[in-house]
Amino acid sequence: xxxxxRRSQQIPFSPIRAMFRLADEMERAGNGPVIRLHVGxxxxxxxxxxxxxxxxxxxxxxxxxxxxxxIQELRAALAEKVKRRNGLAAAVEQLVVAxxxxxxxxxxxxxxxxxxxxxxxxxIYWPNYVQQTLIASAKxxxxxxxxGYQPEPGGxxxxxxxxxxxxxxNSPSNPTGAVIPEATLRALYALARERDLWVISDEAYEDIxxxxxxxxxxxxxxxxxxxxxxxxxxxxxxxxxxxxxxxxGYIAAPTLLASTLLRKIQEPLVGSTAMPIQxxxxxxxxxDAPIARMRDAYRRRRDLAxxxxxxxxxxDYTPEGAFYILADVASTGMTADExxxxxxxxxxxxxxxxxxxxxxxxxxxxxxPVGAMTPGGAPEYPTxxxxxxxxxxxxxxxxxxxxxxxxxxxGLAERLRTGRSAGTTxx
Amino acid sequence: xxxxxRRSQQIPFSPIRAMFRLADEMERAGNGPVIRLHVGxxxxxxxxxxxxxxxxxxxxxxxxxxxxxxIQELRAALAEKVKRRNGLAAAVEQLVVAxxxxxxxxxxxxxxxxxxxxxxxxxIYWPNYVQQTLIASAKxxxxxxxxGYQPEPGGxxxxxxxxxxxxxxNSPSNPTGAVIPEATLRALYALARERDLWVISDEAYEDIxxxxxxxxxxxxxxxxxxxxxxxxxxxxxxxxxxxxxxxxGYIAAPTLLASTLLRKIQEPLVGSTAMPIQxxxxxxxxxDAPIARMRDAYRRRRDLAxxxxxxxxxxDYTPEGAFYILADVASTGMTADExxxxxxxxxxxxxxxxxxxxxxxxxxxxxxPVGAMTPGGAPEYPTxxxxxxxxxxxxxxxxxxxxxxxxxxxGLAERLRTGRSAGTTxx
Numbered sequence: 091x092x093x094x095x096r097r098s099q100q101i102p103f104s105p106i107r108a109m110f111r112l113a114d115e116m117e118r119a120g121n122g123p124v125i126r127l128h129v130g131x132x133x134x135x136x137x138x139x140x141x142x143x144x145x146x147x148x149x150x151x152x153x154x155x156x157x158x159x160x161i162q163e164l165r166a167a168l169a170e171k172v173k174r175r176n177g178l179a180a181a182v183e184q185l186v187v188a189x190x191x192x193x194x195x196x197x198x199x200x201x202x203x204x205x206x207x208x209x210x211x212x213x214i215y216w217p218n219y220v221q222q223t224l225i226a227s228a229k230x231x232x233x234x235x236x237x238g239y240q241p242e243p244g245g246x247x248x249x250x251x252x253x254x255x256x257x258x259x260n261s262p263s264n265p266t267g268a269v270i271p272e273a274t275l276r277a278l279y280a281l282a283r284e285r286d287l288w289v290i291s292d293e294a295y296e297d298i299x300x301x302x303x304x305x306x307x308x309x310x311x312x313x314x315x316x317x318x319x320x321x322x323x324x325x326x327x328x329x330x331x332x333x334x335x336x337x338x339g340y341i342a343a344p345t346l347l348a349s350t351l352l353r354k355i356q357e358p359l360v361g362s363t364a365m366p367i368q369x370x371x372x373x374x375x376x377x378d379a380p381i382a383r384m385r386d387a388y389r390r391r392r393d394l395a396x397x398x399x400x401x402x403x404x405x406d407y408t409p410e411g412a413f414y415i416l417a418d419v420a421s422t423g424m425t426a427d428e429x430x431x432x433x434x435x436x437x438x439x440x441x442x443x444x445x446x447x448x449x450x451x452x453x454x455x456x457x458x459p460v461g462a463m464t465p466g467g468a469p470e471y472p473t474x475x476x477x478x479x480x481x482x483x484x485x486x487x488x489x490x491x492x493x494x495x496x497x498x499x500x501g502l503a504e505r506l507r508t509g510r511s512a513g514t515t516x517x
Numbered sequence: 518x519x520x521x522x523r524r525s526q527q528i529p530f531s532p533i534r535a536m537f538r539l540a541d542e543m544e545r546a547g548n549g550p551v552i553r554l555h556v557g558x559x560x561x562x563x564x565x566x567x568x569x570x571x572x573x574x575x576x577x578x579x580x581x582x583x584x585x586x587x588i589q590e591l592r593a594a595l596a597e598k599v600k601r602r603n604g605l606a607a608a609v610e611q612l613v614v615a616x617x618x619x620x621x622x623x624x625x626x627x628x629x630x631x632x633x634x635x636x637x638x639x640x641i642y643w644p645n646y647v648q649q650t651l652i653a654s655a656k657x658x659x660x661x662x663x664x665g666y667q668p669e670p671g672g673x674x675x676x677x678x679x680x681x682x683x684x685x686x687n688s689p690s691n692p693t694g695a696v697i698p699e700a701t702l703r704a705l706y707a708l709a710r711e712r713d714l715w716v717i718s719d720e721a722y723e724d725i726x727x728x729x730x731x732x733x734x735x736x737x738x739x740x741x742x743x744x745x746x747x748x749x750x751x752x753x754x755x756x757x758x759x760x761x762x763x764x765x766g767y768i769a770a771p772t773l774l775a776s777t778l779l780r781k782i783q784e785p786l787v788g789s790t791a792m793p794i795q796x797x798x799x800x801x802x803x804x805d806a807p808i809a810r811m812r813d814a815y816r817r818r819r820d821l822a823x824x825x826x827x828x829x830x831x832x833d834y835t836p837e838g839a840f841y842i843l844a845d846v847a848s849t850g851m852t853a854d855e856x857x858x859x860x861x862x863x864x865x866x867x868x869x870x871x872x873x874x875x876x877x878x879x880x881x882x883x884x885x886p887v888g889a890m891t892p893g894g895a896p897e898y899p900t901x902x903x904x905x906x907x908x909x910x911x912x913x914x915x916x917x918x919x920x921x922x923x924x925x926x927x928g929l930a931e932r933l934r935t936g937r938s939a940g941t942t943x944x
Binding site for chain 1: 518519521522523524525526528530531556558562563568571572575576578579580581582583585616617619620623627628629630631632634645648649652654682683713714715743744745746747759760761762763764771772774775777778781782784785786787788789790791792793794893894895
């Protein structure tokens with residue numbers, strides 16, 4: 091076999107794979123189900139009307155190639171949605187449909203970043219960001235998060251170099267659930283404007299915000315002329331409508347030229363987005379009620395999680411959005427990876443160690459990551475220390491399962507702490 | 518707006534866009550429909566059972582994230598299919614599902630090519646190949662096609678440099694319809710083996726072969742140990758089952774390591790392939806009868822096209838597969854682009870000038886294409902001279918429309934020739 095490209099060797103794996111495999115193995119070995127708090131896939135069903143519209147589109151012969159940027163009907167409805175809900179000023183031509191916001195993010199990075207360029211990412215982040223940065227042959231540089239995992243604009247400013255071309259903002263955040271306040275978003279946007287950076291705003295969880303209104307950074311430039319705009323706003327149907335398996339997302343591009351480049355790059359990236367799925371998405375936009383119902387459920391589960399984890403000393407912040415919380419198991423004396431494996435083995439509860447959300451590849455002077463592929467298919471990268479004792483818990487199971495899973499987690503943490511304070515060896 | 522990456526500026530557009538726009542404009546202006554021979558999108562419907570299976574999957578709750586490489590049931594069925602129909606020896610783990618073979622091709626290129634590497638492409642080719650090569654920051658180098666647009670292995674050998682990492686083979690070919698004989702495929706494979714190149718075999722039209730059996734280059738290495746395999750075989754549901762709008766394709770990887778890298782790279786490229794669509798694809802594999810029916814129709818149309826174009830001196834070969842023919846309008850004294858515009862304006866028939874299937878970007882010493890973006894969003898690249906007077910005709914309309922469209926085309930060509938031999942100015 092010829093040697094695979096260095097780039098393809100050096101991309102890390104998504105971190106929750108290992109937990110998936112372990113959880114599956116345990117279930118196959120018997121002794122009942124595992125409580126799956128490691129997966130961010132809503133336990134709800136998509137609205138019935140969406141399924142019907144998708145089926146109807148197929149029956150009506152909507153089975154041929156759509157335009158690479160999406161069908162006009164959906165783009166028009168999305169332009170209306172981003173105006174009404176996000177406060178953006180985007181013409182229909184600036185809306186680009188994608189088979190999921192994952193692909194949308196990659197398309198945007200290919201437009202923003204040239205090989206050797208740098209992008210600012212939060213230091214605890216959704217792992218796709220670094221994978222995609224490496225596909226674009228660019229370099230991730232991390233900006234610091236303070237209390238409650240809030241970005242520190244001063245730290246972001248210090249991370250800018252002459253090679254920086256973009257800053258990624260993710261609010262609400264996966265994996266922390268942090269919702270960034272408007273003042274911080276404005277400070278990050280001002281930095282981007284001052285240093286002429288693209289802003290890539292991943293708003294996948296825009297509809298799951300509990301205690302405040304979601305703010306879209308693109309709204310800050312709605313009154314600026316096109317020539318001064320810089321925000322790519324990215325959205326998805328996955329979380330708002332429990333449509334993860336449909337693979338449907340979209341981009342509001344800052345300018346017509348940016349959307350022309352997106353149209354061009356969608357052709358070789360994916361061709362287009364499945365035609366019947368687009369008609370299903372159009373139907374989803376007609377009714378906001380399912381969004382509110384699911385948001386209420388996630389808020390209830392967030393409150394439930396806080397009521398169990400906070401008294402146990404396992405969290406030091408309140409997530410205000412998304413459906414995640416990062417718990418800190420430092421008091422057990424274990425790393426998150428050790429704790430997660432023990433929790434799975436002893437208590438049949440799966441969580442995601444945050445180490446995988448904080449890989450920090452080191453780079454050689456040639457601009458490529460340092461690190462050779464292991465037999466598993468990727469290098470072992472260092473992890474940001476802040477993530478070392480954190481685990482991500484997702485609220486994508488029933489309230490009962492969440493309560494049971496977290497009760498077991500708290501119980502294990504307490505046993506480990508007690509054993510530790512009694513001088514027993516742990517691990 | 519910040520400056521878009523040089524890479525994103527330099528990717529060319531897909532060439533049939535301009536004809537789409539012109540044809541749409543003409544229809545909007547009135548005077549009846551345009552006969553659309555420029556689009557390679559089957560005019561058939563997908564099998565009913567596929568639509569039903571897709572709808573059923575949604576109703577049964579198959580609406581959540583699938584694995585990035587596809588659902589196990591579909592991968593198992595595909596492993597069986599590539600064994601039976603393509604003569605490959607691929608374990609289930611080597612089959613990777615993709616949202617279309619477009620994305621599959623890009624994923625494979627990212628694994629085969631590192632920035633600065635070279636890939637051998639046929640000199641008349643499906644335009645995505647060059648777009649994708651530029652996304653991978655690699656360099657396309659073209660191998661010559663001889664009579665009947667058949668690859669010349671000697672010419673391919675001469676094009677290999679120390680930077681060459683892969684050769685792309687496309688049989689049956691888009692845009693020529695050429696089916697490469699086994700002896701030529703073996704010669705290209707032997708070259709790849711000798712120079713340790715990856716082979717990327719795009720077999721999108723595998724089921725549309727009229728006069729011979731389809732041969733998969735991957736079958737040449739079925740008895741070799743994994744360490745010596747090198748062929749990525751790429752397939753799609755789009756053409757075989759008229760499922761273009763479903764966006765469903767797949768890869769048979771040469772080795773387990775290659776499929777591990779594909780699994781890793783699918784995560785940041787697209788996440789996964791829409792879940793209900795995968796169940797529809799599984800259903801499609803249960804019945805080969807629709808394939809044979811559509812193949813018969815394409816053969817009939819190919820024969821019809823030959824019966825009109827050959828006596829008119831507009832073709833010098835017989836396409837043996839796919840649903841395309843390249844006609845040569847040199848005798849009219851016009852370039853293909855001029856002829857296509859005149860045919861559309863005067864006769865309301867749209868064809869695709871082959872110039873867009875033969876763009877040959879020139880490269881600077883830094884490995885990047887020469888050429889600045891025009892206001893349209895891409896550079897103007899030179900075209901291979903062989904394509905200058907060719908137009909691609911697709912057989913994706915009814916027999917009646919095809920006959921009418923080609924009769925008009927032949928009529929225009931004859932008028933132009935007559936005018937020319939009579940000394941009249943043309944153009």
